[in-house]
Amino acid sequence: MDIITVDNLKIKKCPHCGSLFIDKWIDPISEEEIADFHIRKIMEIEDVDYSISGDPFNRKVEYKGIFYVNNERREMSGQFFIRMSFSSCPTCTLRRGNYYEAILQLRGGSQNDLENALSFSVKMVNDAKSRDIFITRSDKRREGYDLLISDKQYTRNMGKRLVEEFGGTYTETSHLVGRKEGQDVYRITVSVRIPLFHEGDLLKFRGDLFMVGKIRGSDVILHNLLNDQIIRKKIADIDDFQFFERRENIREATFLYREGNTVYVLDPYDNKEKAISDRGNRKKFYVVRIDDDLILVPFDLIS
Numbered sequence: 001m002d003i004i005t006v007d008n009l010k011i012k013k014c015p016h017c018g019s020l021f022i023d024k025w026i027d028p029i030s031e032e033e034i035a036d037f038h039i040r041k042i043m044e045i046e047d048v049d050y051s052i053s054g055d056p057f058n059r060k061v062e063y064k065g066i067f068y069v070n071n072e073r074r075e076m077s078g079q080f081f082i083r084m085s086f087s088s089c090p091t092c093t094l095r096r097g098n099y100y101e102a103i104l105q106l107r108g109g110s111q112n113d114l115e116n117a118l119s120f121s122v123k124m125v126n127d128a129k130s131r132d133i134f135i136t137r138s139d140k141r142r143e144g145y146d147l148l149i150s151d152k153q154y155t156r157n158m159g160k161r162l163v164e165e166f167g168g169t170y171t172e173t174s175h176l177v178g179r180k181e182g183q184d185v186y187r188i189t190v191s192v193r194i195p196l197f198h199e200g201d202l203l204k205f206r207g208d209l210f211m212v213g214k215i216r217g218s219d220v221i222l223h224n225l226l227n228d229q230i231i232r233k234k235i236a237d238i239d240d241f242q243f244f245e246r247r248e249n250i251r252e253a254t255f256l257y258r259e260g261n262t263v264y265v266l267d268p269y270d271n272k273e274k275a276i277s278d279r280g281n282r283k284k285f286y287v288v289r290i291d292d293d294l295i296l297v298p299f300d301l302i303s
Contacts, residue, residue, distance in 0.1 A: 008081045009038045014089040016096070019131070025089050027131075034082060035061045045076070057084045091131045100136045100148035102155035102188045107144040108168060109194030117166055117194060118145050124158050125149065152188050159190040167215035168194040169236045195220070195235050200247025202288060202297075205238060209290065211297060225295055245288050250297055253285045267294055 011034065012021035018028040022037065029037075035050050038061075048065035064077040088096070106117045118138075125135050136148040149155045156172065163170050171193075174186045197203060201212045205222070213221030213230070220238065222231050253265035256273060265285050267274045274294045276287065286297040 010083045012085055012087040014092055015086045016092040019089045098136055100150055101152040102149045104147040104149055104155050105191040107193045113194050114144050117162055121147060121158055155190050159192050162192045163217050166194045168192055169218050202244040204242040244290060250286050250288050253287045255285055
């Protein structure tokens with residue numbers, strides 16, 4: 001059996017997150033994985049057995065296994081020590097120093113919308129591939145949430161993803177915070193404003209009654225319930241509207257009979273017979289009451 005000498009291994013361990021410095025900072029791994037990593041870095045070896053003993057800062061690793069020299073199979077054994085010391089990793093140093101490059105502001109919408117957007121944002125950060133992307137602090141404001149984030153570009157991507165997911169508007173500003181190595185250092189603020197309305201809601205806007213259609217990013221489709229016209233608007237341009245009904249309050253009316261373009265239905269709000277205009281040949285009738293009027297809502301906007 002050959003005796004193989006392997007250099008001792010010096011490792012730094014972050015006392016805050018447990019990450020390890022072995023040539024570079026990596027996520028925590030077991031002692032066996034450290035030993036395997038160290039030996040396989042030196043030689044190609046198979047069927048390695050380990051025995052680890054000693055105190056936490058000075059671990060003795062005894063090993064044996066099979067390796068090949070000029071295609072000849074040979075048994076080997078040896079030992080080395082893992083010398084452990086503590087040192088904060090760069091990421092924890094930044095975290096503990098309250099480092100951030102960007103503020104993500106979540107605004108608008110309902111409280112439920114804001115909480116969903118907050119959960120979505122936190123998950124995006126947790127799913128980031130880089131350990132250098134983290135949330136330094138999360139602050140609840142009267143108007144929403146502020147997240148202090150370590151990376152500018154990732155925050156920009158988060159803001160755009162939020163608009164895709166929840167609809168709304170994206171704005172970005174920057175401000176000078178100092179100089180480093182002769183260069184100006186800027187932080188950015190990314191603000192995402194979620195609309196107060198959702199698909200299927202009814203709004204009065206500029207004198208007409210609309211049902212909210214598809215919301216895609218910063219755009220929204222509005223279906224005019226009075227003249228059947230469909231328009232596309234920027235969400236930011238719908239700044240003066242009167243809210244009428246949520247989608248879930250729209251009800252199905254029972255069909256009674258038809259006379260030409262007039263349909264008679266049983267009003268689901270008071271169970272009285274009502275007449276509504278319908279130029280189509282609908283099988284189902286969804287309605288909403290606005291003041292004393294019963295307004296027909298197109299089925300394709302409900303389904």
